[in-house]
Amino acid sequence: MNLETIKSALEANVPGCRLEILANGSPSAQHSLLVDGEHAFATALFLRDAATLRFDFCSNVTGIDWPSKEISEKVKVKKLVDGVEQEFEEVRKTVTPGYLEVVYHLFSQEKKLGPVPLRMRTRDRDAGVHLPSLTPVWRSAEFQEREIFDLYGVIFDGHPDLRRILMWDGFVDHPMRRDYLDPDDYEYEPTAHDEVLQRANQHRSGAGGR
């Protein structure tokens, strides 16, 4: 059972779903299936219940943070200088927006298939971090989605009990994000010097920020 077959079965049975096969360059050759957030729940239900697939075992659920990337490339531009056309080099910057990704590793115990990594992506990393929860489909996602919510900040709509799981409830921010900064819970030494002194001064002046 390859991903192409799964994809065409899904396209035939889940109307409107947008699927994409993401190739994996490593020797493991575990290619994954990217599904859009609106149809993820229906897709998951079909994957679990379809008689030919029966992905009844959702083993691993995890998040990945892809921050926005700035790619700068040198481009040759022609410009008119004093009526003469000259070639200049210009640095052009393109920003690919970041997103959070959630991966479900699916196995079929009945058909002995898998792993099939099913991926979903959020719109961005700030306000559009909502994704449907697949806990109603696979109960095994319950604690793992809570963990992704806790450490990455993905909000799973429809999760029965979305609370922090590893960090404490009063904690702000999401430690597994790539741009996470340690909180300024700094305790100064009595004989602070060098970097410690600098941080102590920052802390006292309130410039420590967080």
Add this chain to the structure above:
Amino acid sequence: MSASTYSTPQGLLEPAIGPGEEQLLEISMGPQHPSTHGVFRMNVVLDGERVVRLKPVFGYLHRNHEKIAESETYLGSMPYTDRLDYMCSITNNWAYALAVEKLAGIQVPERAEYLRIITGELTRLQNHACLLGFLLQDMGSSGTPLMYAFREREKILDLFEALTGARMMCNYMRFGGCRVDMPAGWLDQAKQVVADFPKFLDEYEQLLVSNEILMERTQGVGILSRELAINAGKSGPMARASGVNYDIRKVDKYGIYDRFAFRVPLGDHGDVYDRYMIRFLEMRESVKILNEAMRDIPDGPIVDPKMRIRGFRPKPGEAYARIESPKGELGFYLISDGSPNPYRYRVRPPSLINLTVLEDLCIGQNVADVVAILGSVDIVLGEVDR
């Protein structure tokens, strides 16, 4: 205890007891409760002796293992995997090595595969023996069963010490093989330990398996149905006790497990007693595997000679690899971006995922049964909290 909001190390919790439920009692089992074997807490709401609600609270041992590993080199995380499930460091090493081998396409020499099987199955023996001891200790048979189990465990830890230099934090596997070969005389010593092991099992079984008190305490307690076991991602002995015929050693045949004749014991009630018995039966199967492996182990290199340890950079891509660790399905998910450290490093902790149904198992049971149910799940907090 009143039904007010109170502060805990985990922050403010909503009151678990709602209006009109004043007869209920909310107690906090843990984080220092001896049955939790570490720092784990269960917020239990009781109606008399019966459990009405139970919310597990994690995170007391959380150190963000995954984040630390993302700033380490691939090999740099290997000793740290020992600290996940600190009872079974060798199987943790194995799962991680397998994931990196999948990610980078590394072959493992024959002798190393045999060494992995031998050390991995010895790990399973000592884990299961200890679990039985702990479970009985938790249920009140103070001392003796645990000491019997620890006596056997010591022999296996001595073997690990002779082989790897450490009793618990073995740090034994490398990508493409194992770190060191067996010292002289080790194999004979190991053969002796394995040959003596069934005697311990017989003794233990005679003492306890048909013990009436044990049967009263465990039979029909904490029943997990087959459907829920699969849907909730249960793996390892816990799933097999509910009749789920799924052993990754048989399904994935990772390493060279396809060469060994062993059976997968299954339970049919899914209660604490079945989970307890499954471990007995699995130990007997492990002894079979060990005898075959120690008979057939060939000579040869123990690590792939083409493997470069310094400057190891796998090609961009990702891999998910899993093994049948003594606790269940231990998986590692790695994403490489071509740099010397993984872009994403994820541990699939069987202990945490096996706890998903803890509340389902405990509701309607007596508060004393919670201890037995938790003991039969087999958790290690180093892995639950990571």
